[in-house]
Amino acid sequence: MNIVSDRIKNMAESATLAMAAKAREYKAKGINVISLSLGEPDFKTPQHIQDGAKKAIDEGKYFAYPPVNGYLDLREAIAEKFKKENGLNYTPDQIVVSNGAKQSIANIFQAIINEGDEVVVFSPFWVSYSALIELAGGVPVLVKGGIENDFKVTAEQFEAAITSKTKAMIFSSPCNPTGSVFTKPELEAIAKVVLKHENLVVVSDEIYEHINYTGAHASIGALPGMLERTATVNGMAKGFAMTGWRVGYIGAPTWLAKACNKIQGQFTSANCSIAQRAALTALTSDLEPTRQMTKEYLRRRNLVKELLDQIPGFKTNMPQGAFYFFPDVSAYFGKSDGTTTVKDADDLAMYILENAHVSVVTGGAFGDPDCIRLSYAASEEELREAISRMKTTLAKLQ
């Protein structure tokens, strides 16, 4: 029997998780696969955050269901962080803590989308945006930023994509998969467009906020008139190496925060009590461990750029944040090693996995089928070895 709903049948599988599963299959066969496909810090959660969780367990006070939107002291700490670091004045009841930023984004789309509503997605985009929009009954409208503009969508492009059905726009900065960072003037131009349209909400995914090499993270919600029009998404996963703890959060206008709270109350209730205490420790401690990790990512960014530039046919931007490269690899399309012909980025990602034993993700999943994504959240040794293997393997394609 298979009575899976059409909604779920039609839903795209997460391409990054699918590629990671393929890489695991190879590893199980004893093949030494280097995985550059997952968006996961390779650092451990800093010790003081782990200790915060242990202390919470020992205190014996955190066994019951927490409030659906998160403990008040955590929401106060998030409100304080938003004010201090981002110039965003949310009150604690405008904060909703969820099981990762992924759930935060899912809540928002469930809260605002009616059947057939459109959401403008700045592309290349993080794989889950379109699936979560569709799951809510919406239509993702992809607007593509090209490599010549550092993969960034312009305000003019954005404006041209807005119709009477547009409910929202979503983008990430720093961006997964391109590493692009929107500057304040670029965000001002986008905000100007938003403010021309009465019922349009921005979903600003700032989960890579701390992994930013420009030293200047700008939040669109902090621009004049934008706080009431913006849901700011953030979380602990990337900047604090806490992917497994599953803590994400939003700051949003009250009506939206309330709606997200309502959905979450039916879906999952609050997220794990101990994870919330760990997040509180992280947000109220010195950010030095985060700064150290970012420093290391920057060093690897520079190394990987240098190494990728030595692979003929790879065109890259210079990522200013996050931990990904998104090379345009279209120069290889139509090439063959005599046995296998590579048609597109899907084929190339598979060719690299099968022949170089390096897992990367096809760019098609992120809205640009000319590219592949590779993560440099891996050790220097792994990065050197992986890129060297890729170079040797790709040289066989003529």
Ligand SMILES: Cc1ncc(COP(=O)(O)O)c(C=O)c1O
């Ligand atoms: C751009 C972006 N947003 C959100 C998330 C989800 O974060 P979380 O692990 O907190 O659900 C990710 C994770 O890869 C991401 O890359």
